[in-house]
Amino acid sequence: MSAAPPTTPLSVLLGNYPHTRPLKEGTIPVDGVECHYPAFSPLPPAFARMVRDLAFDICEMPTATYLQARDAGVPITLLPVVLVGGTHHRSLTRLPEGPQLSPGQLVGRRVGVRSYGQTTGLWVRGWLREEYGIESSDVTWVTTEDVHVAQYVDPPFVERSGTERVADLLHSHDVSAAVLGPKAIGGQGAGLLPLVADAENAGLAWTQRHGTIPANHLLVVRDGVLRSRREAVHAVYEALKKAIADTAGERDDSPAGRAVAAGWSTSLTSCLEIAGRYALEQGLITQPVDVAAIGAKTAFLGR
Template identity: 35%
Template sequence: MTVLRTVLANSPLSLPLKRGELASPRVQLDFVDVAPVHKAFAPMVRQQAYDLCELAIVTALQAIAYDRPVVLLPAVVASRFQRGCLIASRARGPLAPQELEGKRIGVRSYTQTTGMWVRAHLAEDYGLPIERMHWLTRDGAHVEQYADPDFVEHMSGDKSLPDMLRDGDIDAAILGNDLPQGDEFVPVIADAAARDLAWWQRHGFMPINHMVVAGSETCRSDPDAVREAYQLLLQADRLVPAMAGEPRPTLFGFEQLRQPLRVVIDACMMQGLLPRPLSVDEVFGPAEEILGTLSD
């Protein structure tokens, strides 16, 4: 039996695998606990620290563009609506999206996938040019070859983004899983939920956050194990509750993901997140050689 070191955040998809409710006689997923899961991203793209790893879609595309040793599988394991992730301080008064030009917006990293989606929505909904907003970040890119654009400033110090909002150091902030609860902060896009729903109805998928990659060396040395691991992911996805006509946070398959990937690649190119254009064939080519028609 092949053992694959695996990182997946806890979710309705991953828990049946972690609990052993789904298993294979040919491959064992040896789960490594990394929390928050984004701390696994840099080790994966820089050192192939794991055989199988959840990875933010922006990081995955950057890794491919910079020829890092990962293979992107057609497996979306985390998606969410993004417009509500852009927040401001209630105490400092209302801030409308149209007023963001020239404002200071904090985000953990310019390459953070949630930030990419928020900027894409601001451009799509309000025509806001991202280079005319002042982006302040804490972290650099997981793919070390990438350098932020000139209009991005790296912040020093250890003050959190919510504290910076409270103190007026920034005008707005983008947060993801760490979005504060309560009424101290308010969404900048007041009708975020309605706009998100309309976007989903128009595009047919929920904005992608995380997919799954395999290490290139693992794919070369044991492609059968990667195929079997993908089969386990497919089985786990079938157990995720689904409601007809409702957005689904997971998505599998080459054909199902071709158009969503084009949308993400276009947004990344517009924001200076990729050094060159990528085609879907280039992005999925290595995985198609391994999986064939398995995913479709």
């Protein structure tokens, strides 16, 4: 009797976090599945490769990128895992030596952001509209990168800059404020000040009002892989779910610490509903998001 042919390893693109390292290092195995974990640093180019070329089987993906890819018909399915999250009132920044600019004074001004499709920008524009009545079109958004989804065309109130870093737009006085993601806040954004005076409490108030925490990075799988290797996808999910549970002690009680989770929940459903509404309001997508339909595709994973 001939041996069964070897199964092709799954390519799984994950960032480096305490809750992903057990899989990458093999301390938490993926039962019955050989996984290959490509190395990418920084991650954004990998996200673009996934939505443009389906370069990986399973891939970490920003929330806004997923919503735009789904809207464009890219054949990927959301897996219920939040890898990165947190509040974003601190993400809207200004120069410390600049004028005392408040969020309500941004109408008619220029604001830097890595791309109009960046997830941090999605959340920032969402609370700007909710709390200050500022529409996305009230601001000129100056970007340093294209969106990940090739099919998307920026709206007319978005301008592409030749500058490589968002913080440099501030330092050159090309913009009045800048949106910086969680990593950039501690990197190129060092020394910058949030426009919101009490950003931490403002962010906590948002989470209390909405009953969820903004998710920045989720997880997706190629539709073809989900169809042909459902048990393998389930095994990856279960391993990651265990890693998230086992590393809970390494995360604090901040929104960023509490955001990391696996499984369909009221919080995740609310998060996706709000993100979908924001994305539609901001012109990032063309159709309302049916969160129930998204969840139905992976109901077999459980809660």
